[in-house]
Amino acid sequence: MIPISIVGAGPGAIDLLTLRASDRIKNAEVLLWADSLVSPEIARLAPKDSEQIKTSSLTLEEIIPILIDRCKGGKRVVRLHDGDPCLYGALTEQICALADAGIEVEVVPGVSAYQATAATLKAELTIPGLVQTIVLTRAEGRTGKPQKENLENLASIGASLCIYLSARHVEEVEKTLLKYYSEDTPVAIGYRVSWEDQWINVVPLKKMASASRDRGLNRTTLYIISPTITSTGSRSKLYTPSHKHLFRPEKTINSNTQLDE
Ligand SMILES: C[S@@+](CC[C@H](N)C(=O)[O-])C[C@H]1O[C@@H](n2cnc3c(N)ncnc32)[C@H](O)[C@@H]1O
Structure with missing residues (x-):
């Protein structure tokens, strides 16, 4: 069985999708998407002949059987949430219910x-x-x-x-x-x-x-x-000349070393 992809759609703008998220949506055969928060423009990236289901009016009890049925039918299934799925995305309850049915998932992060x-x-x-x-x-x-x-x-x-x-x-x-x-x-x-x-x-x-x-x-x-x-801020140590670190160790000034290196 192909694992179900739980994908973060980002905050709304289509060009804030990650490349991985875009790839999963474009290759979806079944797309269940949170239409109250995800832009329709993003859902439209899915193939025209894909099955597309809006989930804003569904319960978990209605969503899970659809996910299980389509996944067991051998389809590439994408569950699309707004932002990053790890934040207020009902992620755990879906992963657990799918695990009970023997279904693996992958989670694709999104911009929160x-x-x-x-x-x-x-x-x-x-x-x-x-x-x-x-x-x-x-x-x-x-x-x-x-x-x-x-x-x-x-x-x-x-x-x-x-x-x-x-x-x-x-x-x-x-x-x-x-x-x-x-x-x-x-x-x-x-x-x-x-x-x-x-x-x-x-x-x-x-x-x-x-x-x-x-x-x-x-x-x-x-x-x-x-x-x-x-705030107009104070400067970080990272780019302060006197602060040495792994990628900018102390420089020895000799004839081969220039100060502006
Ligand atoms: C169910 S939570 C999901 C959060 C999402 N997983 C995230 O990482 O942004 C929905 C809430 O996220 C915030 N939110 C999501 N998208 C937003 C946006 N484009 N602009 C402002 N707030 C947003 C709002 O507080 C909204 O009530």
Whole structure:
């Protein structure tokens, strides 16, 4: 049996697909795709005669039998998720159910929403001396979270905080974050980043909720709370002349060595 490919489609734009993802989609005989978040343009890369199934209205109980049936029928099956499948992608439950049926999978990574948002803003989320940690999380919502991961605990670190799936809870999120970050901390709000109707704005934390509400955001929104977003930064050690490392060991200056090497 050919393993099922669980593929990350990236944030939306077709040219943010990896080459491997594009290859798997173009060779799919069966494509099950998360149509609420994946661009139809990407699904259209699949062969015209392939079987294409939208999954936004299906349950896991409906999706798994289709995957098993088509895979056991010898087809090349692709399960397409938005962003990177390892983040809020219902990956484990699908892999486990398929393993129970004796089916192998491969997972193809994708560009996640936080990466696309940071790239659009040309923002580094790990600036030396300022922030060296990124936290990827979500508001509790209906799914809930382990108690140790509550927003209070995560916010208290002061890291670059990327919050998924939380536009509907933005008032509550802002209120909690204001206890730990200054009210002027920049917040990037990214809606449908990399899609044609993308909207990205950077606002102070105290306006995170009102800016979201004014724009009517309730889905496909990613928040990044981080002092790095508007920082002019300090320089990293990596490219500092006095910092030696494996690829730039101490230079001995002799007649054969030039200083600008
Ligand atoms: C079910 S989760 C999947 C996340 C996805 N696996 C990833 O790595 O980006 C969906 C959430 O991801 C975020 N998201 C996905 N695509 C986005 C985009 N293009 N722009 C902004 N946020 C996005 C939003 O927070 C959305 O509610």
